[in-house]
Amino acid sequence: MNENFKRLITITLCAICAAFATSLPAADIYVAPGGSDRNAGTKEKPLATLEAARNKVRSMSGTVTVFLRGGTYYFSKPVVFGPEDSRAAGQAVTYKAFPGEKVTISGAAVVPVKWLEYKGNVKKATIGGDYIFDQLFIGRKKLHMARYPNFDPAVSHFGGYSADVLSPAKINSWKRPEGAFIHAMHKHEWGDYHYRVTGKTGDTTLALEGGYQNNRQMGMHDKYRFIENLLEELDAPDEWYYDAPSRTLYVYAPADAREVLTPQIRHLFEFRGTAQKPVRNIHIEGFELAHTLRTFMETKEPLLRSDWTIYRGGAVLLDGTENCAIRKCHFNAVGGNGVFFSNYNRGGEVSACHFEETGASAVCFVGDPGAVRSPSFEYNQAVPYDRMDKAPGPKTDNYPAQCRVYDNLMHGLGRVEKQVAGVEISMSMDITVSHNTIYNIPRAGINVSEGTWGGHLIEFNDVFDTVLETGDHGSFNSWGRDRFWHPVRERMDSLAAAHPELILLDAGRTIVIRNNRFRCDHGWDIDLDDGSSNYHIYNNLCLNGGLKLREGFQRVVENNIMVNNSFHPHVWFAKSGDVFRKNIVTKPYAPIRVNEWGKEVDYNLFPDQPALEKARHNGTDAHSLEGDPMFEDPAKGDYRVKPGSPALKLGFVNFAMDEFGIVSIELKSKAAKVPLPAIKNGTDSKAVSAIAWLGGQLRNVNGLGDRSAYGLPDEKGVVVEAVAENSLLARAGMKPGDVIRVLNHRDIANVAELTDIFQEINWMGEGEVAFFRNQALHKLKVPFK
Known part of the structure; x- marks a missing residue:
């Protein structure tokens, strides 16, 4: 028998087997809160747990659907899928909510309590049993750890901040601060830091651990910070505190004590395979996923030279998978990331999901640093040319590729961590991010951490209300601190000129950004930063922040x-x-x-x-x-x-103006609309003569009368007509009659120029204003937030 005939027989047999496999009958398994794992798993006699259903599926062939009947399933540990749970092509298993019934997968424990009077509006309860108290939900409402300053949703950063969090007077007022947490913005607003208080080193000094959550170490912000988990700060409705030594829970005016929940686990589902033995063809669909632990003290791993550190986990963790999908799920106030694709993943999908009030990011793709050739892990690091691996592309296949994030609604993200994104991509290839609506987020809607290895398609997304608590960023942001990049610009210039072949060793595949609508009021709509290279950007509508191209190569921006x-x-x-x-x-x-x-x-x-x-x-x-x-x-x-x-x-x-964002009718009904700007008349810089700005009323200098009255050298500047009490201008010390001439070292001739400059720099925490008062030039720092 010749080799060609053998090959023909083999192919024919494979085709017959595949046809037989795909024709296997579908089977259904049922799980219900009132079921029993001793049951057969039928509709009439359902199982009680997903673990039992998973184990039963292992012995079944054909397509299988595991239906969960309505109710809440409390997980004390994640449900783990391994290579032994893999399904053949055409024989996928789907774990889904029974049609028309709400299924909640909760990582919380239900805590029995009996409330007793404590002080005023604060009640207490002694807790029996060992529980983690990281977050608290009462009557499905999320409460706040007792904090200073108190939570105020109208305040821009952290829902409340104060410069005196670490003042001697405040520290002295806390008897036992160990176990408290300090949350602070990065000094340059490039993300955030978090610290656990381990005790006092004196009456006015705290001992801290943490501060590793940002890859550009510069220390915490002087103003944007708060502290939580202190009994002395339990002074506002919906605050709580748990005293571990006495096992006593304190809550300010609990409105509904029928159900007290506290998260106990970080992950609800884990897919645990490898590139050699992946988990294949498992789908999760239609669940509400809720009540997972916060992970901000585990956010430690640097993502190459980007500003990020990361925690490799989420409510759903996929590590070593092929063709696994998360569909139509509601990620409701999970403590960390929503979905995390770690290391080897191929053909993964997140679609038609709703992410809201997450502690960190919605969807992350992060490969293995071991797959990167000559990696560097901090902004100021670089591998010398003579020691650099000069082969193009990845070293191994241990990274996400050919995955899709499609038709997802993401908003209210980063409620704990601030270095977050709706979609984060690092050390990955060929990721498609399409038709998502992303808004109300402290940093970028979509972030690409570095050029390894490109090929991504970013299309038809609607991204707005971004960069709300950070700075120097955009609705879409990228860095490209790849092998050619060096923190010393002169060295990088000479290296790139002498060895242009280095430029695309990592960013070898073009990233396409097309047909999106972006709006960022605190930065750029599209921000390609620090060496971002090999992009094709076309057919995008930018509504406010414009487009930035910082040092990089081979970017085509058109139409x-x-x-x-x-x-x-x-x-x-x-x-x-x-x-x-x-x-x-x-x-x-x-x-x-x-x-x-x-x-x-x-x-x-x-x-x-x-x-x-x-x-x-x-x-x-x-x-x-x-x-x-x-x-x-x-x-x-x-x-x-x-x-x-x-x-x-x-x-x-x-290009079309009605195809941005989510496509699901149900998600569209829940989504906010992008705020449309009033178009400014670019043909006349003095067309706008008066504005409201930072709590003040401003107008253009007008004629010789103003020049004489204010002692000006010419007819340029902006007159402060009125200043509201407690406004940002008032707090800076500005008064009616001041004439602004300079904003952040740039001359101001009229209100149009002031608003133009402010639009570029308003992500900063403050700016310097030079102004005339009493016929003399003065300078002040003015807060922007």
């Missing part, structure tokens, strides 16, 4: 619309290969230290002749035009241009 903003090229390389063409900008470019303008910057539409001439002065935009883009209906979010628009003459092509 985008930037409302009320523009293009921000920062510190470009020589021979970057960058392209910026056929875009609509509504303000002048805002370059910083750009000496060579890439491969092509041309055929763009500017708002007016001065903006166009400013660009041409830099040697760009020889064929660009200026004028009204003629948007169809911007008040309703339609920024397509009408026939006759000058943008069309430049080659701009309209």
Whole structure:
């Protein structure tokens, strides 16, 4: 028998086996809160636990559906799927909620309590048994650990912050602070830090452990911080404190004491395989996932040279899987991440899920640093050229690839940790992030931590209300601190010039960002930072923050619309290969230290002749035009241009304005709408003559009368007409009659220029203002938040 005939027989037999496998009858198993694991698992005699159902499925062939009947299932440990639970192609198992019934998977324990009077509105209960008290839910309402300052949802950072958290007076007021937690923003607002109090080293000094949650170590912010878990701070409704030594739970005015829950575990489901023996073809669908422990003190692992550290876990952890999916689940106030793909994963999917009030990120993809060639793990580290592995791409296959995040609603994220994202991607390849709606988040909606290894597709997402508690970031953010990158710019310039082959060793596959709608009011709509390379960015609607390209290579940006903003090229390389063409900008470019303008910057539409001439002065935009883009209906979010628009003459092509974000009807009914901006008139810098700003009423300097009255050298500046009591301007010390001339070292001629500059820097905690008062120039620091 020749080899070709043998091969034909083998292929035929495989085809017959596959056809037989896919034709196996489907089977159903039932689980119910009132069931028994001694039952057969039928609809009439259901099992009691998912573990029993999982074990039963192992001996079954064909497609299997495990239906969970309505109710709450309290897990004392995660349900773990291993390689022994893998399913053949066409024989997937789906664990799902029975149609029309609500199923909650809870990582909490139900704690029996008997409330007794304590002091005033505070009641207490002695707890029998050993429980972890990290979060507390009473009547399904999440309460706050007793904290200083008290929680206020209207306050920007942490729901309340105070500079005097570590003051001697406060520390002296706490008798036993051990077990308390300090949460603080990074000094530059590049994420956050968390510390556990281990005791006092004196009456006015705390002993702390922690502070490793950020990969750019600069210490905690002087102002944005709070402390929790102190009995002395139990002074507001819905606060609680647990005294472990006496096993006493204290709660301020518990409104509903029928059900007291406290989370006990970090993960609800774990998929535990390897690249060699993956977990295959298991799906989870239709559950509410709730009540997991916070993980902020476990967020320790640095993600290469990005600003992140990470905890490899979530309510659902997938490590070593193929074709596993999480669908139509509601991640409700989980303590850490929602879904975490760690190391080897192929064909994974998260779709039609709702993530709200998560402690950290919604969905994370993080590969193995061992798969990275010549990795560096901190911003200031770099591998010398002569010791660098110069082979392109990954070293192993131990990373996520060909996975999809589709049609998910994500909001209220980062309620504990602030270095978070709706979707975080690190050391991964070919991840698709499509049709998600992401908003109300302290940092980026979508973050790519470094260039390893690209190939991602970011499309049709709706991302807004981002960077709410941090700074220097965007609705989409990326870093590219890959092998060629060096923290000393001069060395990096010389290395990239001498060895251009290094540039795409890690970022070998193009990342595509297309057909998204982004809005960031505290940074950039699209922020490519620190060496981000090999991107194609097109057909995106940017509603406020514009687009930034910091040092990097091979970026093509075309056919985008930037409302009320523009293009921000920062510190470009020589021979970057960058392209910026056929875009609509509504303000002048805002370059910083750009000496060579890439491969092509041309055929763009500017708002007016001065903006166009400013660009041409830099040697760009020889064929660009200026004028009204003629948007169809911007008040309703339609920024397509009408026939006759000058943008069309430049080659701009309209793209759809009604395909952003989630597609599921049920999720759409729950989602907030993106706030649409009022378009500013870019043709007249003095068209707006008065504004409200930081609690003050401001207007343009107007004529010789103002110049004389305020002792000004010319007719430029912004007059402070009124200052509201307790406003940010009032707290800074500004008064009616002050005339602002400079904001953060940039001259201010009118309110339009002030708002333009503020739009670029409002992510900062504060700024310096120079102003005339009593015919003399003064300076003050003004808080922005």
